[in-house]
Amino acid sequence: MKIINPATEELIQEVAEDTVETVREKFASLKKGQRAWAKVDVEKRIAAIQKFYGLLEEHKDELAHTLTSEMGKPLQQSYNELNGARGRIKYFIDNSAKYLAEEWVTTEGATKEKIVYEPLGVIANISAWNYPFLVGINVFIPALIGGNTVFYKPSEYATLTGLHIQNLLYKAGIPEDCFQTVIGKGDVGELLLQLPLDGYYFTGSYRTGKYIAEKVAGKMVPCQLELGGKDPLYVMDDVDSIEKAAADALEGVVYNNGQSCCAVERIYVHEKIYDAFVDSYVSQCKKLVIGNPMENETDIGPLSRKEQQDFLAAQVDNAVQHGASIKHGGKKVAGKGYYFEPAILTNVNHTMALMTEESFGPVVGIQKVKDDAEAIQLMQDTAYGLTAAVYSKSFERAELVMQQMDTGSVYWNCCDRVSAALPWSGRKHSGFGATLSYQGIRAFVQPKAYHIRG
Numbered sequence: 001m002k003i004i005n006p007a008t009e010e011l012i013q014e015v016a017e018d019t020v021e022t023v024r025e026k027f028a029s030l031k032k033g034q035r036a037w038a039k040v041d042v043e044k045r046i047a048a049i050q051k052f053y054g055l056l057e058e059h060k061d062e063l064a065h066t067l068t069s070e071m072g073k074p075l076q077q078s079y080n081e082l083n084g085a086r087g088r089i090k091y092f093i094d095n096s097a098k099y100l101a102e103e104w105v106t107t108e109g110a111t112k113e114k115i116v117y118e119p120l121g122v123i124a125n126i127s128a129w130n131y132p133f134l135v136g137i138n139v140f141i142p143a144l145i146g147g148n149t150v151f152y153k154p155s156e157y158a159t160l161t162g163l164h165i166q167n168l169l170y171k172a173g174i175p176e177d178c179f180q181t182v183i184g185k186g187d188v189g190e191l192l193l194q195l196p197l198d199g200y201y202f203t204g205s206y207r208t209g210k211y212i213a214e215k216v217a218g219k220m221v222p223c224q225l226e227l228g229g230k231d232p233l234y235v236m237d238d239v240d241s242i243e244k245a246a247a248d249a250l251e252g253v254v255y256n257n258g259q260s261c262c263a264v265e266r267i268y269v270h271e272k273i274y275d276a277f278v279d280s281y282v283s284q285c286k287k288l289v290i291g292n293p294m295e296n297e298t299d300i301g302p303l304s305r306k307e308q309q310d311f312l313a314a315q316v317d318n319a320v321q322h323g324a325s326i327k328h329g330g331k332k333v334a335g336k337g338y339y340f341e342p343a344i345l346t347n348v349n350h351t352m353a354l355m356t357e358e359s360f361g362p363v364v365g366i367q368k369v370k371d372d373a374e375a376i377q378l379m380q381d382t383a384y385g386l387t388a389a390v391y392s393k394s395f396e397r398a399e400l401v402m403q404q405m406d407t408g409s410v411y412w413n414c415c416d417r418v419s420a421a422l423p424w425s426g427r428k429h430s431g432f433g434a435t436l437s438y439q440g441i442r443a444f445v446q447p448k449a450y451h452i453r454g
Contacts, residue, residue, distance in 0.1 A: 096146075
């Protein structure tokens with residue numbers, strides 16, 4: 001499999017893909033290793049993760065440069081991702097023992113009762129390329145702490161990062177028969193669906209997530225899906241600063257080149273401040289620097305996948321054909337690399353794919369609304385349910401909107417944010433199940449009830 005640099009279109013490296021035989025061998029190893037790993041005291045398992053936590057800092061330069069070279073995000077954003085990953089690991093280090101400990105429910109009377117949490121077994125972690133450290137750590141860290149072994153498939157667009165993760169886990173003391181990486185594209189991922197695994201945890205598109213859920217349903221094992229979004233942001237007419245709201249919205253749209261499941265993908269603005277908001281947003285967007293992601297001044301690197309250039313261009317063209325106006329950008333950048341200009345469109349509505357179908361790129365439509373009721377109706381008009389954001393001076397007014405959002409997360413005066421202490425979950429086409437928080441610790445164990453008499 002060829003690993004291509006999306007900024008230069010040059011070959012970085014070729015990596016051998018797994019085969020049916022190697023996948024079976026790795027599964028047998030994980031199956032055997034899980035029995036021994038489950039017997040290791042949870043504090044010792046956490047100690048190994050603590051070492052991994054330190055190694056991420058020790059090797060951050062190599063890790064950040066590898067991540068930027070193979071998926072294209074600006075180098076500082078790669079460092080940011082590593083810092084965020086360490087923050088999440090710290091949460092699991094500090095909290096896992098508490099939430100995995102046995103719970104005595106009844107301690108008096110003839111019958112004592114307690115709950116014990118046991119590992120699922122061998123789980124599949126089919127991960128994503130846009131934030132390979134963050135979305136992987138959501139799964140394999142609590143899974144390992146919980147006594148599971150992990151069959152980890154990094155995206156083909158983050159393969160080298162995935163191999164770095166494996167090597168650092170081994171260096172931290174995680175046995176090789178507790179964590180195995182499978183390398184390849186979708187056909188190799190398909191092999192994992194055919195194995196008798198004890199849980200499936202996928203991050204990626206709705207289409208692939210739906211396929212996985214249907215494929216493994218008959219196994220009657222846990223299946224969690226962290227899928228995409230069409231996340232709205234609404235700016236009310238009472239905001240303290242239009243410029244600040246526009247700056248936040250812009251960052252929510254273009255950070256990681258818009259390649260985030262919780263990126264802002266559609267903006268609604270109250271008619272009283274609409275023109276001022278658009279002017280501020282366009283002015284700030286024009287200052288963004290598109291270029292080599294290895295250079296410090298770069299804000300926008302290449303898209304990770306070449307085919308996404310045509311997909312985004314088609315969304316922009318479709319919107320224009322339906323009456324939208326391009327205020328800025330919206331075209332491929334000439335030359336080498338998978339670059340695409342951040343796009344701002346106005347005069348948009350929900351007949352356009354740009355406002356209803358996931359974009360996963362630095363493009364956005366900004367729609368004028370007459371009041372909160374219209375904003376709510378438009379924000380609700382989606383098959384997705386990941387996040388929704390409201391900007392307003394009044395929490396009470398914003399809360400009335402947030403309460404009506406059928407999403408896993410809502411934001412007041414912020415957006416595109418994830419916290420290790422809060423569950424990360426989607427609704428509808430954005431998936432099901434939760435990672436992070438104590439719920440994300442217990443997502444990788446199963447309860448056993450003890451009835452004790454005598």
